[in-house]
Amino acid sequence: xxxxxxxxxxxxxxxxxxxxxxxxxxxxxxxxxxxxxxxxxxxxxxxxxxxxxxxxxxxxxxxxxxxxxxxxxxxxxxxxxxxxxxxxxxxxxxxxxxxxxxxxxxxxxxxxxxxxxxxxxxxxxxxxxxxxxxxxxxxxxxxxxxxxxxxxxxxxxxxxxxxxxxxxxxxxxxxxxxxxxxxxxxxxxxxxxxxxxxxxxxxxxxxxxxxxxxxxxxxxxxxxxxxxxxxxxxxxxxxxxxxxxxxxxxxxxxxxxxxxxxxxx
Amino acid sequence: xxxxxxxxxxxxxxxxxxxxxxxxxxxxxxxxxxxxxxxxxxxxxxxxxxxxxxxxxxxxxxxxxxxxxxxxxxxxxxxxxxxxxxxxxxxxxxxxxxxxxxxxxxxxxxxxxxxxxxxxxxxxxxxxxxxxxxxxxxxxxxxxxxxxxxxxxxxxxxxxxxxxxxxxxxxxxxxxxxxxxxxxxxxxxxxxxxxxxxxxxxxxxxxxxxxxxxxxxxxxxxxxxxxxxxxxxxxxxxxxxxxxxxxxxxxxxxxxxxxxxxxxxxxxxxxxxxxxxxxxxxxxxxxxxxxxxxxxxxxxxxxxxxxxxxxxxxxxxxxxxxxxxxxxxxxxxxxxxxxxxxxxxxxxxxxxxxxxxxxxxxxxxxxxxxxxxxxxxxxxxxxxxxxxxxxxxxxxxxxxxxxxxxxxxxxxxxxxxxxxxxxxxxxxxxxxxxxxxxxxxxxxxxxxxxxxxxxxxx
Ligand SMILES: Nc1ncnc2c1ncn2[C@@H]1O[C@H](COP(=O)(O)OP(=O)(O)OP(=O)(O)O)[C@@H](O)[C@H]1O
Ligand SMILES: [Mg+2]
Numbered sequence: 001x002x003x004x005x006x007x008x009x010x011x012x013x014x015x016x017x018x019x020x021x022x023x024x025x026x027x028x029x030x031x032x033x034x035x036x037x038x039x040x041x042x043x044x045x046x047x048x049x050x051x052x053x054x055x056x057x058x059x060x061x062x063x064x065x066x067x068x069x070x071x072x073x074x075x076x077x078x079x080x081x082x083x084x085x086x087x088x089x090x091x092x093x094x095x096x097x098x099x100x101x102x103x104x105x106x107x108x109x110x111x112x113x114x115x116x117x118x119x120x121x122x123x124x125x126x127x128x129x130x131x132x133x134x135x136x137x138x139x140x141x142x143x144x145x146x147x148x149x150x151x152x153x154x155x156x157x158x159x160x161x162x163x164x165x166x167x168x169x170x171x172x173x174x175x176x177x178x179x180x181x182x183x184x185x186x187x188x189x190x191x192x193x194x195x196x197x198x199x200x201x202x203x204x205x206x207x208x209x210x211x212x213x214x215x216x217x218x219x220x221x222x223x224x225x226x227x228x229x230x231x232x233x234x235x236x237x238x239x240x241x242x243x244x245x246x247x248x249x250x251x252x253x254x255x256x257x258x259x260x261x262x263x264x265x
Numbered sequence: 266x267x268x269x270x271x272x273x274x275x276x277x278x279x280x281x282x283x284x285x286x287x288x289x290x291x292x293x294x295x296x297x298x299x300x301x302x303x304x305x306x307x308x309x310x311x312x313x314x315x316x317x318x319x320x321x322x323x324x325x326x327x328x329x330x331x332x333x334x335x336x337x338x339x340x341x342x343x344x345x346x347x348x349x350x351x352x353x354x355x356x357x358x359x360x361x362x363x364x365x366x367x368x369x370x371x372x373x374x375x376x377x378x379x380x381x382x383x384x385x386x387x388x389x390x391x392x393x394x395x396x397x398x399x400x401x402x403x404x405x406x407x408x409x410x411x412x413x414x415x416x417x418x419x420x421x422x423x424x425x426x427x428x429x430x431x432x433x434x435x436x437x438x439x440x441x442x443x444x445x446x447x448x449x450x451x452x453x454x455x456x457x458x459x460x461x462x463x464x465x466x467x468x469x470x471x472x473x474x475x476x477x478x479x480x481x482x483x484x485x486x487x488x489x490x491x492x493x494x495x496x497x498x499x500x501x502x503x504x505x506x507x508x509x510x511x512x513x514x515x516x517x518x519x520x521x522x523x524x525x526x527x528x529x530x531x532x533x534x535x536x537x538x539x540x541x542x543x544x545x546x547x548x549x550x551x552x553x554x555x556x557x558x559x560x561x562x563x564x565x566x567x568x569x570x571x572x573x574x575x576x577x578x579x580x581x582x583x584x585x586x587x588x589x590x591x592x593x594x595x596x597x598x599x600x601x602x603x604x605x606x607x608x609x610x611x612x613x614x615x616x617x618x619x620x621x622x623x624x625x626x627x628x629x630x631x632x633x634x635x636x637x638x639x640x641x642x643x644x645x646x647x648x649x650x651x652x653x654x655x656x657x658x659x660x661x662x663x664x665x666x667x668x669x670x671x672x673x674x675x676x677x678x679x680x681x682x683x684x685x686x687x688x689x690x691x692x693x694x695x696x697x698x699x700x701x702x703x704x705x706x707x708x709x710x711x712x713x714x715x716x717x718x719x720x721x722x723x
Contacts, residue, residue: 066611071526098613108604111627120622121612171608178612 050233101180107167109159121178281310497668504579513590548652593635637711
């Protein structure tokens, strides 16, 4: 469906949202990411797949500098957002994270009301001039996360009082509310039932019209369903990165083939 | 001699362990499967010997002296104790005992010398009795346990039962002591309230705990209104918390979230040292450094400041409480899951915003619990105020004035020659009871808050 964005080695500059070159990550002596080059295209869903412990989350966290919060993590290489080096000392990680949002594997709603959870980002970034605007943002975000109908009558209830799947959608709404340009999702559906998963996948597809989404997933079907591009990681290396259809039907590397057909991992 | 008894017991118990373990292993030689591991058979023997005989030795030690005393006194010649009250009899006994230890004053009567000899002889007999009993009883139990070794004997359950029993006994001791203390407190306080009406105590604004020493003394009636005393406690605690809470909280926040590792590695141990300083040292600090400094500053500004101010005592107490509050707040902040912090940071919040809007609110119950515990420590703190606060009870809330506290009054009431039958000394128990009720209330509240907050994240 996205043939116009076929990966050629020379991706045109304007469609590339984020560009990673020779990225290395070390946790102390553990070399967790080795020489990874990736171009994240704009308005595209990119899936990261690979066996557990291969460094998908680690690489994802490089993209919004969340690895900065891990003391022993050390990052080398060059990652650019819209051509700007995000590890440049001039770049404020706080502003970067406002542009590159993140949803975590485990739902982590704040111990605040549902409304305050979603309003958190807009408030600290001053996205709403008054309460009415804030209400609009909150409602829109909750609708996009397919949660509005379930919580519209109890926006004052604690976010932690929701079920696991609802909490995860709340976290998605929270991330969407800040209007990021890139949304990173680390196994966002691992706590969800099939219905909620389908809703989130629909949401991801919808989000693609506005920004690029990077999703880590263990489900081949999910990667195949929602993504246009897929990156296969193995033991800290990026083995193969191509259109999703190519990865699943016509992988170039034998490791990719055995993984997507379920032989390793 | 007691030491010997304990040693014998230990040796026999260990023998029992080895014996039963061997016996159990021997059973397995022909392929029998034991219900319990051989180790538990040994343990069963060890515990069954150790526990009862140990208790027996302790009982013996407690009862030995009273029994021997009674026997010696009963054996005195007729008429020796005639006309003596209990105090006099005690004196005679004390003299006999000191003679038996070789300290003879003057020329004691012959019957006292004889009694002393009998005392020594009795101790000798009792020692022999002890050793013989210990050996006999231990051996009997050993034999009994040895005969129980069998493939199907549930040695593990049996020894676990004994261990459980031991633990129950230990907790019972702790609980009973507490109950006993509370009971004594309530009882003595009740005696006080029979002499001084409860309303006078609770609502009286005068605290002059004197009593007439002679019947005809004029300055007779003391006044036992606790208000000025408790007010002093409140003022000093307030000063202390006013200093300790902000400093403790801010240092915890800094250490937890903002401090580089190197600084944290230095400051945390320093705070712990501060927490380990004996309060008497803080007391020195208050009278030798803080109080003179305050008075100097007062003189400079033309404000008369009394030598024992609530400010000095409370301020130093506040310093004492800083590490307490700080470590509590630090724990509470650390207990907030990392995922919340990451979630906030990933939304583009700064560390400050994350702290202010997510971590701190999430930690508040734990922090409040810590502050409340600090309050009850401040109220109960004795040494600093005894050294640095005043003695005169004054109904004032001026921290530059000299005030006294509940704990200081308890100490002064009980110092010196005291007889426990007048309101002056009994007042100490009434004060103690009130203090106990207040701190108990605060602690219960604090623990409830802390527990509630644990439930959220566990
Ligand atoms: N905070 C950390 N501290 C130290 N080592 C880490 C840390 N996080 C990850 N690692 C190490 O980095 C490597 C990659 O981990 P990562 O979490 O990125 O794997 P993953 O591909 O996301 O796995 P999964 O699919 O199980 O989530 C692992 O070897 C892991 O031990
Ligand atoms: Mg992961």
